[in-house]
Amino acid sequence: MRIENKHIILGVTGSISAYKSAMIASHLTQLGARVDVILTKNACQFIAPLTFETLTHRRVYTDTFEHDFTGEVAHIAIARRADLVLLAPASANLIGKLAHGIADDMLTSTMLAVTAPIWIAPAMNSFMFENPAVQENLDILRRRGMHIIEPASGVLACGTTGRGRMPEPDALVEIVVRELALDKTLYGKRVLVSAGATREYLDAVRFLSNPSTGKMGIACARVARMMGATVTLVCGHIETPLPDDVQVIRVTNAEEMAKAMFLQAPEADIIVMTAAVSDFTPRVRANEKVHKTDAATQVDFVPTTDILKTLGTQKRKGQFICGFCMETDDLLSRAESKRVAKNADMIVANSIKAPGCGFGHDTNGVTLVTQQGCLALPICPKEEVAVKIFEKILELWSPNS
Numbered sequence: 001m002r003i004e005n006k007h008i009i010l011g012v013t014g015s016i017s018a019y020k021s022a023m024i025a026s027h028l029t030q031l032g033a034r035v036d037v038i039l040t041k042n043a044c045q046f047i048a049p050l051t052f053e054t055l056t057h058r059r060v061y062t063d064t065f066e067h068d069f070t071g072e073v074a075h076i077a078i079a080r081r082a083d084l085v086l087l088a089p090a091s092a093n094l095i096g097k098l099a100h101g102i103a104d105d106m107l108t109s110t111m112l113a114v115t116a117p118i119w120i121a122p123a124m125n126s127f128m129f130e131n132p133a134v135q136e137n138l139d140i141l142r143r144r145g146m147h148i149i150e151p152a153s154g155v156l157a158c159g160t161t162g163r164g165r166m167p168e169p170d171a172l173v174e175i176v177v178r179e180l181a182l183d184k185t186l187y188g189k190r191v192l193v194s195a196g197a198t199r200e201y202l203d204a205v206r207f208l209s210n211p212s213t214g215k216m217g218i219a220c221a222r223v224a225r226m227m228g229a230t231v232t233l234v235c236g237h238i239e240t241p242l243p244d245d246v247q248v249i250r251v252t253n254a255e256e257m258a259k260a261m262f263l264q265a266p267e268a269d270i271i272v273m274t275a276a277v278s279d280f281t282p283r284v285r286a287n288e289k290v291h292k293t294d295a296a297t298q299v300d301f302v303p304t305t306d307i308l309k310t311l312g313t314q315k316r317k318g319q320f321i322c323g324f325c326m327e328t329d330d331l332l333s334r335a336e337s338k339r340v341a342k343n344a345d346m347i348v349a350n351s352i353k354a355p356g357c358g359f360g361h362d363t364n365g366v367t368l369v370t371q372q373g374c375l376a377l378p379i380c381p382k383e384e385v386a387v388k389i390f391e392k393i394l395e396l397w398s399p400n401s
């Protein structure tokens, strides 16, 4: 997901984690952002401005009074063009200064002129972090609407173990992308997504499943969150990292998935069912491993609950239900029949045969089947497919439908 031409201020202070900020600056720049890095004087003890200049291809700021007249007052100009500020690492000293309106260097002076959203990643020794002065200062900043990113726990550079580590660069970049990549058109909506494969156990060690990796469902959950929704993700077996800031409910088999979905569905405005749920489960499941000598050569299966159909029957006013359908033949006619039979508002028809589509791929090519007709999307990354799915849902969704 790109953040083309977004202006980001990356404020770096005198903490041992300052080296991680180089990775943040580099990654954001590669995603298309214009990153204005401001280093405090003490940050320069830990990392050189040249590192950031080289990575961002932009001037780096360290001094409010730097004398190369360009016609603008730097700390005001940078603050006014910012779409977002990330302070990482934020020292105890910076947090204290921000809380009390002190503006005695380039970073703190700029911060007083910023009106864009501010994300703060405190990083310090755990005793410093737990100190009431720091905690009260953080409370002041929270009350002013700044976002405080919870530090990670673990072994700290000073040798102690506890809370105070700066989260890894990827996690901080993910926050920036989530905030800036997409318009918040799903703000205020609750989105329920199912993802991954179910596993129907035959005995303690064997199961019936499918090759779903959960990539499409995780892309939907991540994109819905980026578009401002509150997201719950019910997921079976997945082989993809989970998105941040999403409520995750883990399940194993179709019955558990059905229970979780039925429990969450009444609260949801939009339900997107990408999970590959088994249609059958063994009639009997052995609790222990079945040995070769005891094994029956035939297994009896019974149908599982049809989750989409049940949700369609219970659909309330203002709820939008989107199912997925993967077929080897007659894809579109089967998708349309499924949409009608299950009272779904949309079926995303997924061809398993087209190259670059279906299980495990990072790309997908789908057709959105609705009452209004079919919209074939070109093969593209699964996150872009997810954006198109939610754009279509927003086009069709109405509180009274």
Ligand SMILES: Cc1cc2nc3c(=O)[nH]c(=O)nc-3n(C[C@H](O)[C@H](O)[C@H](O)COP(=O)(O)O)c2cc1C
Pocket (backbone or CB within 6 Å): 012, 013, 014, 015, 016, 017, 040, 041, 042, 043, 090, 091, 092, 093, 094, 123, 124, 125, 128
């Ligand atoms: C080796 C070393 C590591 C430090 N690490 C941190 C840190 O992780 N967090 C912190 O708040 N202060 C840390 N400090 C102390 C700050 O550098 C000090 O409070 C300084 O005044 C911060 O200035 P600044 O906020 O203007 O960058 C460290 C100091 C040293 C010598």
